[in-house]
Amino acid sequence: MFMEVPCIKGELDSFHSDMHPVVEEIPLAVTVNGRHVLTAMTSPMMLREFVIGFLYTEKIIKGPNEVESLVIEGSNASVLTTDPFKILVSKKTVLSGCGGTMSFLDIQRLPEIKSDLVLTSDMIRSSVEQALKSELHVLTGGIHVVALYNASGKMCVVEDIGRHNALDKVIGYALEKEIDLSQTYVICSGRISSELVRKCLIANIPIVISRGATTTLAIETAKSRGLTIVGFVRSKKMNIYSGEERIEGNVPDSLKIP
Secondary structure, three states: OEEEEEEEEEEOOEEEEEEEEEEOOEEEEEEEOOEEEEEEEEOOOOHHHHHHHHHHHOOOOOOHHHEEEEEEEOOEEEEEEOOOOOOOOOOEEEOOOOOOOOOOOOHHHOOOOOOOOOEEHHHHHHHHHHHOOOHHHHHHOOOEEEEEEEOOEEEEEEEEOOHHHHHHHHHHHHHHOOOOHHHEEEEEOOOEOHHHHHHHHHHOOOEEEEOOOEOHHHHHHHHHHOOEEEEEEEOOEEEEEEOHHHEEOOOOOOOOOO
């Protein structure tokens, strides 16, 4: 996940040669039924889960059972599906940065959340504190963390240079483990974007939580389709932007988000 690379370190006007840990970034070209559909810049771990999660959230497959074979060799992943004539998405390059992969978001065509999951504010605070203790992030300063939880606790934690990649890996992991995603929630270290919301809606993950910010389009999309967004979870504080009915205990009934 990281390599020690040489650099020149400076402090005020003093400089010296040293080594520093830097996260690894690799290109992964994904071919589906002979067609190149994706090149992702990602971290070199859980690549199978990433491919399955991405194909699922792009609606190329409805589940792992539609993957006839998945072979990863070096920087190439080759997928055969049970329907080799399925119409595929356009070729994409998913960068490791914070940009989304969708040029247009049709909110009304996204599925609505179907879940009875409810969390307390104490559960949110404690799970965020636990999930985001990343030694790799402390070491390198260059990694995102996405974790999958249910009411019983932590199920999966993924570190990746891109938070969208990390979410796809979490979803791919859950699909292969046959986890009921309607009873889970996601915690992420970075901003909650409309792309993260879109992926959660397709996977029917009802709650997404971050210690960081969100965006107006993410909130608009979440409100329209019944997803809960909680941001800026830090110490004793949090902001609930949508789906407040899923946070029980300390939210007065008189407080409704307009």
